[in-house]
Amino acid sequence: MAEILVADDEEAVRALVSRALEIRGHTVTLACDGGEALALLQTKPYDLLLTDIVMPVMDGIALALKASVDFPALPILMMTGFSAEKQRAHNLDMLIDDVIEKPFAIEALVRTVEKALKNV
Numbered sequence: 420m421a422e423i424l425v426a427d428d429e430e431a432v433r434a435l436v437s438r439a440l441e442i443r444g445h446t447v448t449l450a451c452d453g454g455e456a457l458a459l460l461q462t463k464p465y466d467l468l469l470t471d472i473v474m475p476v477m478d479g480i481a482l483a484l485k486a487s488v489d490f491p492a493l494p495i496l497m498m499t500g501f502s503a504e505k506q507r508a509h510n511l512d513m514l515i516d517d518v519i520e521k522p523f524a525i526e527a528l529v530r531t532v533e534k535a536l537k538n539v
Contacts, residue, residue: 420444421466426456428474439525453477472499487514494535
């Protein structure tokens with residue numbers, strides 16, 4: 420299955436997303452902010468980046484911009500609980516695959532991840 424990097428500053432969200440994706444056979448690596456995620460992207464190839472938008476150190480928008488330069492084929496999904504941040508992400512339509520609104524249903528998250536992986 421896929422190697423997925425999940426970046427979110429909320430431990431509960433990281434744990435929930437990780438469990439949901441691992442149950443479906445994916446391997447998940449977790450990062451607590453964009454800076455850590457960017458460093459992890461340099462260590463091995465990932466099939467998908469799933470990142471929160473609002474995080475300390477480096478937010479998901481900055482992470483997506485940097486990741487898309489270094490890894491242009493990497494699908495990027497973003498998560499947010501803030502409607503204003505969702506609009507910021509949609510301004511990146513050419514770089515990201517989709518934006519998932521929090522709170523989300525696990526099945527909706529999994530469907531969005533699977534769709535992004537199929538588009539690779």
